[in-house]
Amino acid sequence: MYLDTTYNSFPTVLTNIYTSFLETATKTYAYARCLPSSKQPTVALLTRTITALIEMAYVLIKSKGRAKKGVELGYKCAVTKPQIAFMALNAFRKVLGKRQSRYGKVITWLASRISELKGKNEEALKRMKSVVE
Structure with missing residues (x-):
């Protein structure tokens, strides 16, 4: 239901996904920070x-909508792969951007991917500008 665009508005679903990626990025940073410097993850x-x-x-x-033996679940998520990638990359850029000295190369990579x-997907990503800013 959290990601279903038949129950929620498209902007709400985008916000839900982006918030999940923000949490994942924050936990990734917190985990990496706790590691000794010799075990820090590489770029x-x-x-x-x-x-x-x-x-x-x-x-x-996308797989949430598939049911076994042809039973229709009614789940629909109209979010595309480029939109998911855009939200994930922006979430990591937001979290790691506060730590530029340690993650400069990763931030550069994130910016280039964005x-x-x-x-490639300018039209599809226009609707997302307000979600990731």
């Missing part, structure tokens, strides 16, 4: 993790 690990998170989130959000998404 490569963080970028792979964020990419995998986006992929997994999309699969989980720019890429904007270039």
Whole structure:
């Protein structure tokens, strides 16, 4: 119900997803901060993790509507993969942007991915500007 666009308005669903990504980014930062400096996650690990998170989130959000043996559940989520990626990348940029000295390369990577998404999906992402700002 939390992500169902038949029960909630599209902006509400976007806000719900973005808030979940913010929480995930905050917990990721908190976990990494508790590690000794020799065990801190590398830029490569963080970028792979964020990419995998986006992929997994999309699969989980879209798979909720499938039922076994042809039974229709009535679940519908009209959010696209670029929109999910845009929200995840912006959530991590917001959280890690406060720690620029430690995560500068990750923030640069996030900014480049956001720019890429904007270039390819400008129309689909216009509706999301108010959610991530």
